[in-house]
Amino acid sequence: MTSLNPQEAKLTPHGGHRRRLLAPKDRAGRRAAVRAALAPLLQARRPAFTDEDVRLLEWAYDVAERMHRGQLRKSGAPYITHPLAVAMILAGMGLDTTTLVAALLHDTVEDTPYTLGELRADFGEEVAVLVDGVTKLDGERWGDRREAETFRKIVLAAAADLRVLVIKLADRLHNLRTLGFQPPHKRARYATASLELLVPFAERLGIHVLKREMDDLAFAHRDPDAHAATAAAMARALAGAEQVFGPATERLRRSLAGHGLSARVSVRPRHLYAVHQDFGERVVGLRPCEAARVLVVVDGDEQDCYIALGAVHAALRPCPGRVRDYIALPKFNMYQALHTRVIGPEGDPLEVIIQSRAMHPVAEYGIVAHIRDAGTATADAVSGRRDLVWLSRLLAWQSDALSADFLDGLRTDLAGDSMPVFTPRGEIVLLPASATALDFAYALGSETGNHSIGALINGRLAPLSAELRSGYVVEILTDPEGCPSADWLQIAATAPARVHIQRWLAHRQAEEVSAQGRRRLVQALADRQVDLLAAEAHGESLAIARDLGYAEVDQMYAALASGSLSLEELVTRFAGA
Incomplete structure (x- = not known):
């Protein structure tokens, strides 16, 4: 879709596009209109833009304006004013042309017929990755899980390219600036969500120029009386x-x-x-x-x-x-x-x-600032940075969390400041202010956490429930026979620790249910003179399980224990094997 390239593209009403040369007069008028709309953006970074940058930005604006044409903001302004404002925010921070192009196009895939495939073909893979990263998931498909899974998607995209989060923050900032056009109940809900999730991301990335304004705007809409005072x-x-x-x-x-x-x-x-x-x-x-x-x-x-x-x-x-x-x-x-x-x-x-x-x-x-200095905006530019270890930790536990648990864990993991706690070798582990020795253990790894039995804090013996302070030196004591208990969920303050504990407890519960079902089957088969252990050794149990649609025999035994699988049917199969 190259409406400002030598071969102009004209959008059809259905969002597709077909190559067609515009009349010279129309082409010149369109170009003049695009340049007038983009003038503030181009002026913001004028010394840094090449002629190719200008052409690419004009093209992106042209596509976005055409696709959003007819759509209005709650304020009554044309929708294109929003992506243009987001791009202006990012230009003010000195971000690169690719990021600004993605900002101009960031709502096209979500809110117009323009597809991600079309965008990729027109603007390339790098822009497509950024736009896809900030695009919300389909509400009809995901339902109540949409918000949580959208945030999970953003986090995963940010692992590959941190600009995804930066664009999302600029998007949220402009929405907060214009939140006054929404009804009061929506303002309060949106402001609260911003303070709980997006503002902490700005804090974690150190983008205080965005954080401060987002803080104050969300504060004004959530509690206008306190804000005025x-x-x-x-x-x-x-x-x-x-x-x-x-x-x-x-x-x-x-x-x-x-x-x-x-x-x-x-x-x-x-x-x-x-x-x-x-x-x-x-x-x-x-x-x-x-x-x-x-x-x-x-x-x-x-x-x-x-x-x-x-x-x-x-x-x-x-x-x-x-x-x-x-x-x-x-x-x-x-x-x-x-x-x-x-x-x-x-x-x-x-x-x-x-x-x-x-x-x-x-x-x-x-x-x-680091992205600008590195000349690249991918996560590789800052990979291995200790000050971004929170993102690595987030990636380590998010895939195992359910949607509701993920959002709750994300709020906890991002809330408040972090404190440095040291291993005996002087390695730094960053934890939230409410963290315990158990959280420290899981920060060292799931195996260390699962087998922890106590801690030495500044050389003194302490329980896993001991709350840590900035600068503490902590050594975790482990036992191969040690394992999590349900009480640990009351001790753990961080999402990674809670997710690992819940996963271990769920696994243990599944094992217990499977063992219960297996005992029932052993007893029933004994009356038929069938040795279940021998059947398992010869692969007969696994064959029966697969024939019944279970990937593993433990799943079959668990189904028997829960009553979803008939004991009589199973005994008949083993007796006839």
């Missing part, structure tokens, strides 16, 4: 920010210069949802020092950041025990910085964040 409190607090931060930042600038450092010092307001999470109803009395932080961006390397920390402490009295070193030990989402709390000239406690100029883009854009 927080916004008003923030406005009052920031009105007095200059009195609190002005003298402090001036001291910092002088101290940094005195230490031979070139740095940019600024005051950054916190976003509303973060303030609400910290203060709740107490937000009415919010102080300026609680509404903003001081950001120091150093022109230098990591070592210069530590020198800057000394300069900050030389200028303003530090609070003991309030230094956090995320340079030596980055967060799970690649974030690096030094955090410290100091006392300002007026006695106010101030939060100061120190980053190098190289760290700052990663702190804002996360994985997107």
